[in-house]
Amino acid sequence: MSVDSEIQYAPARLDLAGKVALVTGGTRGIGRGIVLAMAAAGAKVIVSGRDRSNAEDVVAATRKVGTEGDLVVCDLFDDDAVDTLISDTVALAGKLDILVNNAGIDADGPMIDYDLETWRRVIRFDLEVPMRLSQQAARHFVANGGGSIVNIASVLSQVAVAEAGAYTPAKHGVLGLTRTMALELGKQGVRVNCVAPGLIQTDMTNNLWGSEAGMAYARDRIPCGRIGQPRDIGGAVVFLASEAADFIHGQVIVVDGGSLAT
Template identity: 60%
Template sequence: MAAVSPTGTLSGRRALVTGATRGIGRAIAEALAASGAHVIVTGRDEARARDVANALEASGASGADYLAADLEDDDAVGELIPRVQADFGPLDILVNNAGIDADNPLISHPLEDWRRIMKVNLEVPFRLGQAVAPQFIEKGAGVIINIASILGLSPTMDAAAYVPAKHGLIGLTRQMALEWAGSGVRVNAIAPGLIQTDMTSGVWGTPAGDAYVQHKIPAGRIGQPQDIGALAAFLASDAASFIHGETIVVDGGGLLS
């Protein structure tokens, strides 16, 4: 297969990115748009989703739309894919990026927080993938990218629900790939390490955080959202056509230390 240039590799394709109003989700939306995709931005805050979509179009994207979706609401999750298809047309790419966390040790983790984290981080990708799969299978093509975490491969303290949810998401990715690869649907996951986002603001930018980066990340720097966006754009493209069921770690070598 000939080498594929990143620019324009996703032209004519429509992508839905959940949790796309900031951080990793926004960087993924930007990377997909830069590669030519028409991106639909979702998030809880409609105004923020609109602002990101407008910024994508201002940067030269071929098209961008937005809609609000609270993924902790069962009805909103069930309606999301039908809404997108009705309002914007059939999808080619689904990125399950939205996620939440609540730090607690296992012995005292509130059941309510456990259920919330499991719902958003694992059940929602299952439901959205299940909802979009028939359309992908019918046309014999489609891409699902699940944003997992290195904590889906190695546990840490005080993440009693987040760690199992991300382990489960990696398992879900493999199961989706196994069942749907023969129908032309590619499913893969990305496992970010420490990335500079609002969600990790308690770690980076402090003396302790800087020391952690220098001693625990061989690359010697914290990851940036664009590091994840670039990989997502590759996985969504035809250049990744023979990659199925993989979880690609993006952590600056952190799991090696």
């Protein structure tokens, strides 16, 4: 590889105009925030989810903020559906430039009593499925001039909490997957990075923020003094998927209001 002797100062674009992005679990919560942020940045976003009605609602919302999107109904617990999601997306949209592995599940419980089948279910959905989709997307990207993969992990890819017996190991694995694939694929034009959300206000986290104790936690333990919003994660994903992040490979951006700094 030759080294360009010219120093480049022209600003890189922080938009996704002309790009096609697939977002798994894009029908609600963090996924919905990512979809709308990417649409506002100019991408055509393909929303993947199990519920057609919810997916259609998000696709309709993309029309109000940016480029019109589309949907692929897909149950990521179905091996055959996982195997064809990338090819189905390419067939629908004509190409694929960005994969966002956002879909995830959780099941709390102490490790000493953690049920093996529950462990396998969480690890499969939160780690194995992103690995399989990333493999397929990477093959497409390498054959078509490059692309970007953004994995959604968690602050629990950096630390641990009690009774997150499968979720924490899975999210640590997502970070390892990100770094491994980045090392292998960077010279082939594929960038792989990761966003690690902290406490984000969604239906899934209502048990954490939907109480006075949760609000007190936000005031006292999150340096910026508020709970994160899905749009906060969407902004980080847009950046990592854009030309502005072209020299960023194998990295994790923690979006937690400063919690890990305390």
